[in-house]
Amino acid sequence: MKCEICGNKVGEIFLKKVLGAYIKDDKGKKHLICSKCQKQNPSKKDQLKNI
């Protein structure tokens, strides 16, 4: 799985936790982003609308 913002690989599951975060866009579609982008882009929702 890849981060949908930076394209870096996001570890799928490590110790039963996803190394990243899922956020939903307006259509309710899930997007995976890494924890790094999650911290660096508080406005990530706006970016994901453009995907």
Ligand SMILES: [Zn+2]
């Ligand atoms: Zn990322």
